Amino acid sequence: KMTSSESSVTPPLLPCPWLVYSQGRKRQNFYSIPERTYYVGKIPFMSGKRICASFFGWMVMLDTKSKSCFLLNPTSMEKINLPPWKLLVVQTCVITSSPTDPNCIVAFLDNEEPYITFCRPGEDRWVEQDYGTSLCEDDTLHAVTVCKGSIYGLSRQELVRLEVCDGIFVMNKLVADMPPKVYLGDVIREYNYLVESCGEVFCVSMLLLVFDVEACKVEDIQVYRMDLSKGEWVRVDSLGEDRAFFVNGFGNTASCSASESGVEGNSIYFIDRDYRSLGVFSVEESSVHVSLPSCPNVVHNLPTFWVMPKA
Secondary structure, X not given: OOEEEOOOOOOOOOOOOEEEEEEOOOEEEEEEOOOOXXXXXXOOOOOOOEEEEEEOOEEEEEOOOOOOEEEEOOOOOOEEEEOOOOOOOOOEEEEOOOOOOOOOOEEEEOXXXXXXXXXXXXXXXXXEEEOHHHOOOOOOOOEEEEEOOEEEEEOOOOEEEEEEEOOEEEEXXXXXXXXXXXXXXXXXXXXXXXXXXXXXEEEEEEEEEEOOOOOEEEEEEEEEEEEOOOOEEEEEOOOOOOEEEEEOOXXXXXXXXXXXXXXXXXXXXXXXXXXXXXXXXXXXXXXXXXXXXXOOOOOOOOOOEEEOOOO
C-alpha cells in the first residue's frame, strides 16, 4: 500500500536513492522505495529550480530564469554556488566527485554537439571544450556516468573515458563496439544507460515496444559489464543478489546495496517514458514483476531524478 506524508521534508536517511519529483514550482515529492511512501516538502533552494544532475549526495540545480546555478545537498541543505549558466540548452550534467574533493569537476555535455562545458566549485567561469575530433563525424556522447573520478560516455559506436589533464579533458577510447543485443520480439526503440556499481561500469540496454506516439512498453532489459582487460562488453545474467540499479529517461542512474537499503536485489528500478510511473525489472526472471503507483500531482514536463542522500 502506498502512503503519503507531509510531516517531514525528506524521507529517512537510508542508503537508497530517493525518487524526486517536482510538484509545481513550490513543492517537491520525495518517494521512499523501501517505505512505499511519498514525502511532500518545501525546500526553498529547490522551489522553481531544475535538477540537472545528482551524484555523491549532491544535486546540480539551475534557475532557468535567473540563470543561477549551484550545488545542493538536500540532506544538510548545504549550498555551493557555481558560475551562472548562460547557455540556452540544459544539457546532460555530471559531478566527478564530492564537491568537498579539490579534484571535483561539474561538467555539462551537449546532447547534440560535441562540446563539454565545465568548472570546479569555487571558480567564477565555465570552460567550453570541443571534443568532436576524438569521435566519429556527427557523433556525441548520449549516456554518461562517473567512476573513480573519471567520466565515462557512450556514443553511437563506442565507449570513451574523459579525464582532466593540464586543465582540459582528454578522451580515451575503451570499447569500439556497442554491446550485442538479443532481441526477443519486435523491438522498436532501444535506450542505453551507463551505471557505476562497485567500481565498475555497466551498460543497461532498455528495449521497448512502441504501440503509438504516446504508448510504449518495456519488452526486455539487458545488462553488460565493461571488461577493460579485453576491451569489450560482457553480458551479465545477474547483478548479484545484493545489488540494485536505478535508471531514468534523462540518463540519471544510481546503484546501491539491496540488503542495506531494503529494496529488491538483482533488480533494475526504472521510470516509464512518461516520467510518472515506476517499474521494477527482475534480472533473474527477465520480467517487470512490480509496477508502483504514479506520483500524484506530478507536472508532466518536469524531470524526475534519483537522488542518493548523504549526510
